[in-house]
Amino acid sequence: MRFMMFMYPGIEEKDWTPTAEAVEAMSRYNEELRKAGMLLSLDGLRPPSDGGVVSFADGEATITDGPFAEAKEVVGGYWLIQARSKEEALEWASRCPGENCRIEVRQVFEREDFPQDVQDALEENFGG
Amino acid sequence: MTEAKRAIEAVWRIESARLVAGLARMVQDVGLAEDLAQDALVAALERWPATGVPDNPGAWLMATAKNRAIDRMRRQATYERKQEQIARETGALFAMERSDFEAAADDEIGDDLLALIFTCCHPLLSREARVALTLRLLGGLTTPEIARAFLTSEATIAQRLVRAKKALREARVPFEAPRGAELDERLPSVLEVVYLVFNEGYAASGGEDWVRRDLCEEALRLGRILAERSPREPEAHGLVALLEIQGSRLAARHGPGGEPILLLDQDRGRWDPLLIVRGLRALERAESLPGALGPYSLQAAIAASHARAIRAEETDWVKIAALYEALAQIQPSPIVDLNRAVALGMAFGPEAGLELLDQIQGEPALANNHLLPSVRGDLLKKAGRNEEAASEFKRAAELTANERERELLLARAETLA
Numbered sequence: 371m372r373f374m375m376f377m378y379p380g381i382e383e384k385d386w387t388p389t390a391e392a393v394e395a396m397s398r399y400n401e402e403l404r405k406a407g408m409l410l411s412l413d414g415l416r417p418p419s420d421g422g423v424v425s426f427a428d429g430e431a432t433i434t435d436g437p438f439a440e441a442k443e444v445v446g447g448y449w450l451i452q453a454r455s456k457e458e459a460l461e462w463a464s465r466c467p468g469e470n471c472r473i474e475v476r477q478v479f480e481r482e483d484f485p486q487d488v489q490d491a492l493e494e495n496f497g498g
Numbered sequence: 499m500t501e502a503k504r505a506i507e508a509v510w511r512i513e514s515a516r517l518v519a520g521l522a523r524m525v526q527d528v529g530l531a532e533d534l535a536q537d538a539l540v541a542a543l544e545r546w547p548a549t550g551v552p553d554n555p556g557a558w559l560m561a562t563a564k565n566r567a568i569d570r571m572r573r574q575a576t577y578e579r580k581q582e583q584i585a586r587e588t589g590a591l592f593a594m595e596r597s598d599f600e601a602a603a604d605d606e607i608g609d610d611l612l613a614l615i616f617t618c619c620h621p622l623l624s625r626e627a628r629v630a631l632t633l634r635l636l637g638g639l640t641t642p643e644i645a646r647a648f649l650t651s652e653a654t655i656a657q658r659l660v661r662a663k664k665a666l667r668e669a670r671v672p673f674e675a676p677r678g679a680e681l682d683e684r685l686p687s688v689l690e691v692v693y694l695v696f697n698e699g700y701a702a703s704g705g706e707d708w709v710r711r712d713l714c715e716e717a718l719r720l721g722r723i724l725a726e727r728s729p730r731e732p733e734a735h736g737l738v739a740l741l742e743i744q745g746s747r748l749a750a751r752h753g754p755g756g757e758p759i760l761l762l763d764q765d766r767g768r769w770d771p772l773l774i775v776r777g778l779r780a781l782e783r784a785e786s787l788p789g790a791l792g793p794y795s796l797q798a799a800i801a802a803s804h805a806r807a808i809r810a811e812e813t814d815w816v817k818i819a820a821l822y823e824a825l826a827q828i829q830p831s832p833i834v835d836l837n838r839a840v841a842l843g844m845a846f847g848p849e850a851g852l853e854l855l856d857q858i859q860g861e862p863a864l865a866n867n868h869l870l871p872s873v874r875g876d877l878l879k880k881a882g883r884n885e886e887a888a889s890e891f892k893r894a895a896e897l898t899a900n901e902r903e904r905e906l907l908l909a910r911a912e913t914l915a
Contacts, residue, residue, distance in 0.1 A: 371715075405726045406512070407719035410772060450772075452715055457508035481749055489754075 372410065372452055372478035373459035379446035380470045383437055386417040386446075395467035403451060403462065414447040443472070450478075502547040510539055513556045514638040519610035521563055522673045528617055529663030532635060537570075538563035611636075612675040612727045615720075619688040620671055627662040628691045629698075630655055636723075637716050647710050648698065681731075689737045689794060692721045696741050700748075714745055725780065735784035736795030742777030743801040746770040757902060762810045774805045796825045815845035832861040836869055839877070848881040868897035872907065879914065888914040 379386075388396070403409040415421075419436035426432075453459040456477060463473045481489060514535060522531035538559045552558045618631040633639045633647070641659065645652040676684050699713030718741050725734040750768035753759055781802050784795040791799065800821045807813040822838035835858045843851025855874050864870045875890030891911035895904045 405723065407722035407726070410776070452719065454511055454712065454715075455504070455508055457504045458511055461505065461508045461512060 371454065371459075371480075372450060373456070374476045374478060375449040375451065375459070375463050375466075376445050376474040376476070377447045377449075377466075377468075378443045378472040378474065380443075380472060381446075383417045383419060388414075392467075392469075399465065399467050400449075402465075403449065408451045408453060408462070409449065410452055411450040412448065415445060418444045446471075500547070503543070505551055506539075506542055506546050509542075509551060509555045509559075511638045513559055514539075515611060515614060515636045516556060517559050517563060518635050519614040520560060521567070522614060522617070523610050525567070526673050527667055528614070528631075528635060528673065529667055532663070534563045534567045534570075535559070537566040541566070609675055609727075611723065613673050615688055615724060616675050616684060617666065617671060617673055619684075619691045620666060621684065621687045622669055622671070623662050623665060625690070625694065627658050627665075628687065629694050630658045631662045632691050632720070633695065633716070634659055636720060639716075647713055649710075681728075685728075685731060685733060688724065689733060692717050692724065692737060692741075693794075695720065696744070700744065700751075714741075714748060717741060718745055725783075729783075730787060732784040732787040732789060733792040733794050735780045735787070736792055736798050739777045739780035739784060739798035740794050740801055742773045742780060743798060743805050746773035746777065746805065761804060762813075766808065766810070769805065777805065778802055790828075791824070793825060793829045796821055796828075800825075813844070815841050819845045832858050832863045833869075835861075836864070836873055840873055843877045843880065848877040851877045852881070866897055868894040868903070868907075870894075871897065875907075875910070879910075884914040887911075 400409065400412060403412075417436075421436060423434045423436070424431050425434065451459060451462065453462065456475070459475050459477075463475050466473060481492065484492070517535045517538065518528065518531045521534050522528045525531055525534070541562045542555075542559060546552075614635060615632070618635055619628045623631065629648075630644055633644050634641070639647070641656050642652050645655045648655070675681075695713050696717030699711055699715075699717065702710035702713070718738070721734070721738040721741050725731075725738045728734050746769045747761070747764060749770065750764040750766070751759055759765075777798065781795065781798045784798065785791065800818055803814050803818050803821070819838060819841035822834060822841050826834045826838060835854060839851040839854040839858075841851075842854055852874070855870070855877070858864065858870075871890040872894040875887045875894060878884075878887035878890060888911040891907045891914070895907035895911065898904050898907065
């Protein structure tokens with residue numbers, strides 16, 4: 371099973387760049403995940419103003435550049451891990467050296483999780 | 499299962515191997531270490547539902563195991579025991595009271611875990627025993643889970659585990675990770691266990707019990723742990739590379755009815771790109787280390803050649819044939835030759851493949867194997883020798899034990915007639 375752990379750092383954009391201390395603690399944690407053989411991938415994200423948002427209304431796409439005053443919580447980074455249960459993923463997330471932040475743990479869909487008709491659609495459109 | 503119990507189980511899964519490893523270093527007996535760790539788990543199951551999981555559950559479990567060990571040793575009447583046992587237990591007790599777990603350096607914990615892997619995979623144990631003990635102590639799998647994964651009875655696995663621990667105790671196998679020449683000598687028996695675990699999961703079809711399918715993920719996890727902790731061993735990275743790339747094909751290996759799909763017929767869009775990238779990176783690490791490529795690295799390089807081809811027609815068969823030749827040199831086997839014949843046929847035309855098949859025709863290991871006539875039939879068909887090809891397919895059909903495969907082979911013979 372795979373789980374995506376989204377980090378919501380709970381800081382303002384001007385404080386986005388982490389301190390050396392915080393990076394060091396986080397690196398230790400990442401290393402622990404790696405040494406446990408469960409880390410598949412991870413990344414830290416630049417502040418939202420370096421990115422943008424595409425929103426859709428009735429199928430119409432609108433691009434908005436940052437910063438986003440209304441976005442209270444934005445993703446600061448993610449880990450993709452392999453775990454044997456949701457509880458194990460949650461336990462790993464709770465070991466993250468966070469101060470004031472939130473980590474959302476989400477299980478990745480596997481093909482078998484979909485109903486048969488969705489699986490068939492995947493087969494037809496992306497197979498072959 | 500209650501929520502609290504599931505949370506404890508998750509902590510256990512994360513901590514148990516390190517706990518057993520740390521305890522085994524002190525008591526120099528993995529069987530005793532496991533009993534002590536189990537005592538700590540029982541204590542956690544009693545306490546944590548009320549108190550909540552402590553901040554540092556690993557340290558809590560270790561301290562509890564240590565206390566239980568001391569209690570246990572004090573409770574036992576000394577006069578009943580042999581001198582040597584008393585000496586060992588006193589030594590262990592002394593080591594326990596002195597050692598400070600929380601202060602133990604990360605490296606040391608790493609070494610303990612490595613020592614546990616090597617002890618579970620000790621060459622004095624049978625292959626089956628090594629696999630069971632590794633899944634039990636490093637994977638934290640229960641006896642029923644191991645039995646389900648290997649389609650055997652709980653009693654068989656339980657007995658296998660008991661005997662393995664007894665054998666290690668009686669042989670007084672020191673609890674340590676081997677170094678230098680001994681490491682090179684013992685590494686293959688560890689890699690073999692990881693590979694066997696993976697293959698057991700790989701052999702399971704999509705619809706089967708999760709315990710069986712999860713063996714692949716567990717093997718990958720064990721392989722990565724091993725490679726992280728022995729970074730200078732090219733074959734550890736080679737094995738990880740092989741498993742990541744083979745693992746990338748898991749979703750593409752079976753059709754909707756569970757029927758196997760051959761590599762060249764697989765829908766490559768279903769191959770997991772993340773695992774492919776991870777596999778290629780692990781292979782690069784293996785290749786960057788000094789020395790010629792070992793058998794796992796070579797197999798990984800072959801798997802990587804397939805993974806790099808976006809379409810089956812783009813496969814670099816010349817390279818694959820050369821890799822099989824290198825593999826045949828260090829690990830000669832008729833099956834490797836058979837694969838090499840296929841690669842030669844793809845790279846240089848059917849005659850090149852047939853020439854090699856003629857050389858291995860008399861191999862006793864292939865006498866009743868349907869693959870030999872099946873591959874020969876393929877090559878003959880490509881050479882336009884349809885009549886001979888048809889009779890080879892018929893012969894292969896007689897030899898295969900798989901009903902679906904038999905039908906397929908007979909159908910091929912039919913179209914050539």
